[in-house]
Structure formats: structure tokens, C-alpha cells
Amino acid sequence: MSRFWSPVVHTLSPYVPGEQPKVDDLIKLNTNENPYPPSPRALAAIAAATERLRLYPDPHASRLRATIAARYGVAPEEVFVGNGSDEVLAHTFQALLKHDAPLLFPDITYSFYPVYCGLYGIRSEEVPLDAGMKVQFADYRRPCSAVLLPNPNAPTGIALSRTAIEALVAERADRLVVIDEAYVDFGAESAVPLVARHDNLLVVQTLSKSRALAGLRVGFAIGQRPLIEALERVKDSFNSYPLDALALAGAAAAVDDEAWFQETRERIMKSREQLSRDLSALGFEVLPSLANFVFARHPSHRGAELAARLREHGVLVRLFRKPRIEDFLRITVGTDDDCGRLVALLRRLV
Numbered sequence: 042m043s044r045f046w047s048p049v050v051h052t053l054s055p056y057v058p059g060e061q062p063k064v065d066d067l068i069k070l071n072t073n074e075n076p077y078p079p080s081p082r083a084l085a086a087i088a089a090a091t092e093r094l095r096l097y098p099d100p101h102a103s104r105l106r107a108t109i110a111a112r113y114g115v116a117p118e119e120v121f122v123g124n125g126s127d128e129v130l131a132h133t134f135q136a137l138l139k140h141d142a143p144l145l146f147p148d149i150t151y152s153f154y155p156v157y158c159g160l161y162g163i164r165s166e167e168v169p170l171d172a173g174m175k176v177q178f179a180d181y182r183r184p185c186s187a188v189l190l191p192n193p194n195a196p197t198g199i200a201l202s203r204t205a206i207e208a209l210v211a212e213r214a215d216r217l218v219v220i221d222e223a224y225v226d227f228g229a230e231s232a233v234p235l236v237a238r239h240d241n242l243l244v245v246q247t248l249s250k251s252r253a254l255a256g257l258r259v260g261f262a263i264g265q266r267p268l269i270e271a272l273e274r275v276k277d278s279f280n281s282y283p284l285d286a287l288a289l290a291g292a293a294a295a296v297d298d299e300a301w302f303q304e305t306r307e308r309i310m311k312s313r314e315q316l317s318r319d320l321s322a323l324g325f326e327v328l329p330s331l332a333n334f335v336f337a338r339h340p341s342h343r344g345a346e347l348a349a350r351l352r353e354h355g356v357l358v359r360l361f362r363k364p365r366i367e368d369f370l371r372i373t374v375g376t377d378d379d380c381g382r383l384v385a386l387l388r389r390l391v
């Protein structure tokens with residue numbers, strides 16, 4: 042604390058990211074990274090881009106936006122890119138979600154959402170998930186300025202269908218609906234095809250998970266032009282160059298490498314199904330996940346106890362100290378070898 046702090050700084054409750062250990066010999070299943078290296082084409086493009094580091098990068102990210110637009114069947118003007126989807130979300134909160142009525146999001150969801158509300162002074166209401174940890178759209182029929190839902194939800198991994206999302210978007214046509222699709226590539230249905238029909242829909246994605254580029258920090262949003270313009274206005278009032286030259290080059294090459302993308306996501310989805318079966322066989326309750334992680338609890342062991350025992354044996358998983366979910370472990374789907382070692386350890390612990 043210091044007398045030089047702006048008043049708002051005293052009120053902030055910053056996000057606490059999962060541990061990034063300083064040693065290499067841990068099995069890291071705590072921050073939903075991809076266990077495989079990124080596309081070799083992305084790595085080659087990043088290496089080639091080092092020759093241009095003397096220059097500022099393209100502030101409009103024109104090539105990357107055109108690449109994303111072509112991949113997702115939209116116009117480049119319907120694409121916004123940022124430094125990780127966290128930054129895209131931050132700009133979304135400031136540009137589009139600050140109104141008189143509250144913003145709605147689930148009570149159990151990505152824990153950065155309330156942090157942005159605190160930073161930007163946005164009123165929000167948390168809508169409880171039902172007893173099965175699912176979003177019930179009927180609960181969102183209340184006064185609000187906008188609705189924000191991750192699909193699949195994090196940390197539950199439970200997904201919503203595109204039909205259900207379209208019903209919500211159509212019913213709340215005068216409210217913005219933001220769908221955070223950080224994990225959508227692992228089996229859920231993207232809402233991107235709905236953007237052409239609905240001017241109140243913004244879809245946010247990231248290259249951190251399914252493209253294995255968490256370290257490059259690239260995320261994007263797809264929406265109709267006025268929404269993208271709002272994000273651009275905030276971005277250009279904050280930082281003209283949020284993506285450096287390496288990120289621009291690597292991200293475009295990664296989005297272009299469809300074969301790598303399909304093969305890697307299939308592999309992770311297959312490993313997830315095996316991991317879910319193995320955990321169920323050990324007596325865990327495993328929520329049905331369409332993400333690159335599973336959310337599971339054991340009826341006779343506290344989450345904190347299991348996480349601590351796993352940590353002692355060199356395996357990191359994520360725990361959330363929040364009512365209803367404190368005994369769940371969120372376990373990132375690693376390689377089959379990582380998952381096998383986790384399951385073997387748990388077999389001894391439970």
C-alpha cells in the first residue's frame with residue numbers, strides 16, 4: 042500500500058493465475074495448456090519474423106485478421122485481435138459491458154470476469170448454475186445489460202449447444218451476449234456461424250489452448266462491425282501494438298495449419314475420454330467435459346488433500362476455494378503418458 046495509489050487500486054481483487062513452476066520435472070495439469078508443441082509452421086514463421094524486430098508491428102494486424110476471417114468465414118472487419126483472449130475480454134468489458142443494468146454471468150465460471158468488473162466499475166450479478174452444474178437459460182430472463190457465458194464453461198467443462206445459444210441471443214435481441222469460446226475446439230459447437238444473423242453476439246476465442254500458443258498471447262473476437270469498432274476504439278486508446286511482430290506471424294501461420302489443428306485436438310479429445318473413464322473407475326464423479334480439462338471430485342477425499350498429495354508426487358492440478366466446487370480438481374488433459382501417471386498415482390491415493 043502507498044499514498045501514491047489511485048483510489049481504485051485499493052479496491053481491486055486481482056486475478057491469481059495458476060502456478061507456473063520454476064522447475065521442469067513436474068507434470069503440469071493445472072493451467073489448461075496444450076501438452077503438445079505448436080504447429081512447426083508457426084514456429085518457423087516466428088523465427089522468420091525476428092528479422093523484422095527493428096520495426097513496429099502492423100497496428101491493424103491486417104494479415105492475421107484476414108487469416109482468421111478466411112478460416113471462420115467472416116470479413117476481416119468482423120475480427121478483433123488482442124494480447125491473449127484475456128485482453129480481448131478486458132476490452133470487451135470496457136467497450137461493451139459497462140451499462141446501468143447489471144452484467145450477468147454464472148456463479149461458477151472463469152474467475153477473471155468479476156476481476157474486470159472491479160477494474161472497470163461494472164455492476165454484475167452471478168447467476169447460479171443448477172444442481173448439475175449446468176447453465177439454465179430461464180435463469181437469465183431477468184433485467185440485465187448483457188450476458189456473458191463461456192462455452193464450454195470453465196471450470197466445469199460442460200458445453201451448451203449452438204441451438205440453445207441462438208435461442209438466448211434471439212430472445213435477448215436487445216442485450217449483448219458474449220460467448221467466451223476459449224475451449225470450444227475440443228468438441229463443443231462454436232457460435233461463430235450465428236454472428237452473421239445476430240448483431241448482439243460477440244464470440245471470443247484464443248490460440249492458447251487448441252493451438253498450443255499460450256506463451257505467444259493471442260486471442261480474438263468475432264462479431265458484427267459496430268461491436269468490433271467499439272473494441273478497436275478502446276484498443277487504440279490503450280495500446281496501438283498489443284500484438285508484437287512474432288505473435289502476429291506465429292498466430293497467422295498457426296491458424297493456417299488446419300492439419301496440425303485437427304490432429305492435435307482429436308488426440309486431446311481421445312485422451313480426455315480415456316482420462317474421464319479412468320477417473321470414474323477410481324470412484325470420482327467426473328462432469329461431462331467438452332474442454333481440454335476434466336472437473337472431478339472423489340466422494341471420500343477432500344480436494345485440497347488430493348491436490349496436495351499429487352503436488353508432493355510432482356503432479357500439479359488446479360483447485361478452486363469456492364463454495365460448491367472446493368472438492369473438485371480441475372485436471373488439464375495432458376499427454377497419454379501424463380494422464381497415465383496421474384491415474385496411477387491416484388490409484389494409490391484414493
Ligand SMILES: Cc1ncc(COP(=O)(O)O)c(C=O)c1O
Pocket residue numbers: 072073124125126127128151191195221223246247248249255259260
Ligand atoms: C474461460 C477462459 N477464457 C479466457 C481465458 C484466457 O485465455 P488467454 O488469455 O490465454 O487467451 C481462459 C484462460 O484460461 C479461460 O479459461
